[in-house]
Amino acid sequence: MICVLAGGVGAAKFLRGLVAVVGDEKITAIVNTGDDLTLYGRRICPDIDTVTYTLAGVVNPETGWGVANESYTIRRTLIELGDTPWFLLGDRDIGLHMFRTQRLCAGKKLSEVTAEVCHCLGVPISVIPMSDSPVATKILTERQDGSLKEMDFQEYFVANHHEPVVRGVRYDGIEAASPPPQALSALGECDRIIIAPSNPLLSIGPLLAVDAIAEILRARRSACIAVSPLIGGKAVKGPAADILTSLHAQSTVTTVASLYREYCSSLAIDPQDSDESVQLQALGVAPLVTNLWMRTPQEEAKLAKRVLHG
Amino acid sequence: MICVLAGGVGAAKFLRGLVAVVGDEKITAIVNTGDDLTLYGRRICPDIDTVTYTLAGVVNPETGWGVANESYTIRRTLIELGDTPWFLLGDRDIGLHMFRTQRLCAGKKLSEVTAEVCHCLGVPISVIPMSDSPVATKILTERQDGSLKEMDFQEYFVANHHEPVVRGVRYDGIEAASPPPQALSALGECDRIIIAPSNPLLSIGPLLAVDAIAEILRARRSACIAVSPLIGGKAVKGPAADILTSLHAQSTVTTVASLYREYCSSLAIDPQDSDESVQLQALGVAPLVTNLWMRTPQEEAKLAKRVLHG
Numbered sequence A, B: 001m002i003c004v005l006a007g008g009v010g011a012a013k014f015l016r017g018l019v020a021v022v023g024d025e026k027i028t029a030i031v032n033t034g035d036d037l038t039l040y041g042r043r044i045c046p047d048i049d050t051v052t053y054t055l056a057g058v059v060n061p062e063t064g065w066g067v068a069n070e071s072y073t074i075r076r077t078l079i080e081l082g083d084t085p086w087f088l089l090g091d092r093d094i095g096l097h098m099f100r101t102q103r104l105c106a107g108k109k110l111s112e113v114t115a116e117v118c119h120c121l122g123v124p125i126s127v128i129p130m131s132d133s134p135v136a137t138k139i140l141t142e143r144q145d146g147s148l149k150e151m152d153f154q155e156y157f158v159a160n161h162h163e164p165v166v167r168g169v170r171y172d173g174i175e176a177a178s179p180p181p182q183a184l185s186a187l188g189e190c191d192r193i194i195i196a197p198s199n200p201l202l203s204i205g206p207l208l209a210v211d212a213i214a215e216i217l218r219a220r221r222s223a224c225i226a227v228s229p230l231i232g233g234k235a236v237k238g239p240a241a242d243i244l245t246s247l248h249a250q251s252t253v254t255t256v257a258s259l260y261r262e263y264c265s266s267l268a269i270d271p272q273d274s275d276e277s278v279q280l281q282a283l284g285v286a287p288l289v290t291n292l293w294m295r296t297p298q299e300e301a302k303l304a305k306r307v308l309h310g
Helices: A009-022 A046-056 A073-080 A091-105 A110-121 A153-159 A181-189 A204-209 A211-219 A240-248 A253-260 A271-282 A297-309 B009-022 B046-056 B073-080 B091-105 B110-121 B153-159 B181-189 B204-208 B211-219 B240-248 B253-260 B271-282 B297-309
Strands: A002-006 A027-031 A037-039 A042-044 A126-129 A136-142 A148-152 A165-172 A192-195 A224-227 A266-269 A286-289 B002-006 B027-031 B037-039 B042-044 B126-129 B136-142 B148-152 B165-172 B192-195 B224-227 B266-269 B286-289
Touching (some): A002 A204, A046 A126, A136 A153, A165 A240, A253 A266, B002 B009, B042 B091, B091 B110, B204 B211, B240 B253, B271 B286
Parallel strands (some): A027 A126, B002 B027, B002 B192
């Protein structure tokens, strides 16, 4: 049994590779919910949806998120009504959000609705939100004039194209976060824990900020390996490098190792970053040097296999 | 200036006729909100939407409600997810509901959002909800075994196809209903008030149960004419006849007149019901005998003209 701490696109691709490698073996993904938001009355869970769509085989291959062959009637209607939608609104995606919202309003837990959706869409692994109660990642950004402004995650990430300089990150509601019991038991009982190649502060950060999750990880450090989201010090996608630089002085796999060292005993890094192996070892984190690119299903599976078997 | 108390399809057709007759003259429709509901996180206002779509020229001509040339991607998605949607879900319609929900969540009043939508869609009259705070029509129904069950309006009307016998109707939230000031000033200042051909208990009932509206109508009784929703004792559409029979012993224009006599001085009735003219006069309600069918835009306009000018 394998447990993966997962963010969005990178984690989803890695999980797809893992499924290709281990097949029917039990995989549990515990997914970040700090990016979740309510928009037009619908509860949206971007990371859960990305993982779900990817593993259901319906993800848009061009973006890595959203549904393939999507239609945009709702978006056009909103624009006709004078609205300026800043968050992409595909019809099928909205249908899933409406389903989720209706179930949540009826008193179901997010973990229950997620399981229901995954079952219907034929997702072959367990996808579990990190918390059934809402957690909201808040981004402290610096304006051009040096003044600070706290933004909601999606305001920073989507509306402002993750351009603002990040001066702080906090996870609103994290103290009261309620990890589903099946997430904790999976983490406690699995053979291997993998921290997926996701943004350490925006995607994995919220997961590690949940006390119950952090506690198990610290106790099971030797069973846990992380995958660097950086290749050659750069993020494959998104603002990870910029944020590591603004908050931790540099964007290197050493920085990633220092953030994860409490929770994992090794870190998969790309050959481009292998010159930092010594620094990792100094931090007590064993480097596993392997190609981190996941441009094809073959590369996804190869990486998963390497991370799993060393 | 003309004020119309309006329900759904019948009222919308009548209003379309009125616009054809009076053109640019100021028309205000004060619309029932007792049927409103929240579904899949979206705030739905069936009567406001029917009036809006009809006067914007985008209504589905076959149903009299919803949008013409609608697509159903969301509905299909929900069904794929194992949901059994009992309320029709057209994509464009959902887009409007999402727009409304977002605006309401941002603190706008229903009357403000309605005005915004009407402006964008080119609706040539003022459409004002009867209340900015929620009112919910509740239907006491009788089961086959004689036991009673209270249903939400749409549970009775849509999910149960208005088949259950109705033993009572109440308007939840009506004491706290907040009619928008512009509705009250329009009612107070207009030259003519018209009660549209809508269900007296389900559509007009909630409007008349709003204290501030009823008060103005009583004071302006002589300026007010109602249009019977019955033709030959039968409803053109919907359960009006059944409900009048179960709650008021018979489904006749005399019953309608007895329900409206406090608020209007005359009632437009169809030639088929002209034998009740004497009973109407005995109730102090002057009958205006005229063809009530609105099967074509010509008939709609003809009826509106007759109701307006006697």
